Amino acid sequence: MKATDRYLSYLDGERRAGRMYRALAELAEGDRREALLELAAIEDRHAEHWSHLLERDGVTIPLDDGSLDPDDQQLLNRARQFSLDSVLPDLEQAERDAQGIYDDEPDAAPGMADDEREHERVLAGMAQQSTTTTTTPARSISEVRRAMNDSEPWHRTDKSGSLRAAVFGASDGLVSNTALVMGFAGSTAAGGTEASTVLFAGIAGLLAGAFSMGAGEYVSVASQRDVFTREIALEKSELETKPLEEQRELELIYRAKGLDAETARRTAESIMKDPEVALDTLAREELGLDPDELGSPIKVAISSFVAFSLGAIVPVIPYLFSSAISDATALILSVTLAALALLAVGGTVGKLSGLGMFRSAMRQLLVGGGAAAVTFILGNIVGTSLG
Numbered sequence: 001m002k003a004t005d006r007y008l009s010y011l012d013g014e015r016r017a018g019r020m021y022r023a024l025a026e027l028a029e030g031d032r033r034e035a036l037l038e039l040a041a042i043e044d045r046h047a048e049h050w051s052h053l054l055e056r057d058g059v060t061i062p063l064d065d066g067s068l069d070p071d072d073q074q075l076l077n078r079a080r081q082f083s084l085d086s087v088l089p090d091l092e093q094a095e096r097d098a099q100g101i102y103d104d105e106p107d108a109a110p111g112m113a114d115d116e117r118e119h120e121r122v123l124a125g126m127a128q129q130s131t132t133t134t135t136t137p138a139r140s141i142s143e144v145r146r147a148m149n150d151s152e153p154w155h156r157t158d159k160s161g162s163l164r165a166a167v168f169g170a171s172d173g174l175v176s177n178t179a180l181v182m183g184f185a186g187s188t189a190a191g192g193t194e195a196s197t198v199l200f201a202g203i204a205g206l207l208a209g210a211f212s213m214g215a216g217e218y219v220s221v222a223s224q225r226d227v228f229t230r231e232i233a234l235e236k237s238e239l240e241t242k243p244l245e246e247q248r249e250l251e252l253i254y255r256a257k258g259l260d261a262e263t264a265r266r267t268a269e270s271i272m273k274d275p276e277v278a279l280d281t282l283a284r285e286e287l288g289l290d291p292d293e294l295g296s297p298i299k300v301a302i303s304s305f306v307a308f309s310l311g312a313i314v315p316v317i318p319y320l321f322s323s324a325i326s327d328a329t330a331l332i333l334s335v336t337l338a339a340l341a342l343l344a345v346g347g348t349v350g351k352l353s354g355l356g357m358f359r360s361a362m363r364q365l366l367v368g369g370g371a372a373a374v375t376f377i378l379g380n381i382v383g384t385s386l387g
Contacts, residue, residue: 003107004059010105011050013098015064018043020072020091027084031255035122038252042115049109088126095120111245118249125256167352169213169304171345173206173311175368178338180205181315182372185331186379195322195330202316206309214305222297232283232291239279246282247272253285314341335372342368 021040025033051061068076079087099117102108184198239246247268254264272278283289318325318333325333346364347357 004054004057006105007050007054007057007107008059008062010101011047011054011062013101014043014047014050016069016072018047019066019068020076023068023072023076024079024084024087024091027079031258031260032084032126034261035126035252035255039119039122042119046109046112046115049112053107088123092120092123095123114242114245118252121249122252122256125253166303166307167345167349169217169307170311171349171364172213173209173308174314174338174341174345175311175371176209177202177205177312178315178334178342178368179371179375181319181334183375183379185327185334186376186381195319195327198330199316199319199322202312202319206312206316209312210305210308213308214301217304218297218301221295221300225294225297228287228289228294231287232279232289235282235287236279239275239282243272246278250282250285311341311345314338338372339365339369 018040021036021043025036025040028036054061075087075090095116099120100113102113102116105112181198181202184201250268250271251261251264254267255261259267271281280291283291315334315338317337318330322330342365343361346361349364350357350360
């Protein structure tokens, strides 16, 4: 594509964005309105840059009639009918899709690529602010976090992933091994296998599943941690090379969340005085990461392994005493223990998720019990055919 064609495309995009932000600003008030108008002003500056380059190359600048294109008009109509909040996710996604457009553009003005990334962050901040109030006095970040933890204790979860791995590892172990044991038990009931075979199958399923679960969780969390660490390292580099731009980003983020311009400026300035605090804050506010809780692969892997094993051993326990009890008794005890364990795990998941213990427990019982019933029937059919 020729340079002038690129300039025309950039000019049209910047004009469209500027018109859209100004139109939406008419639906907003206070700092939100100011933030939208500021975004529009940035888009106007970008448009002026491309206009200047087109004039330099002798290209006639297209007239700007100020009208919205059909897609933007539809978005504006939705905002008017419902609210500004209803279209913020669309705007945020559009800015996210546009990120990088100027990264390899040699004729872009300095800072234009960073501006485009900043727009997405500002809109994301507006979306988060939609349920907050702008009348609460500004407090330090640590004070806000402490207040949230005090008033909303369910947020004090294990962000490292160990608790999640433990709970769902137990659930997976219980459901999968119960289904496996019931399949072999069904075959035993039909005369196809011995009770000892059920025991060996259950133990094999326990070990295979536990090692697989632990290894999978380790790789998953380790990969995720590597990505997060790299993002924080990049943010640290930007903080060292472009401190003023990072401070400006913080200001816009806090303004989008409801702080007035002066309070946002003072807050950002105060944070930027300490490089460690600045990096921690930018990681949390801009990247959405907690540097102190990036996850421990080893801890999560161990939690997952142990939890899966504890869940998987439940339906196997009666068969450990198969020499002392009948096959039928072992089967009944296995089903009973598995059902109780399914209810317990389901209730725990419901408590942690806030969905309700009874509902979650019954769902877990129905899903796990259904899987076990199907495999028992299939095992019985196979056992009959083998017998």
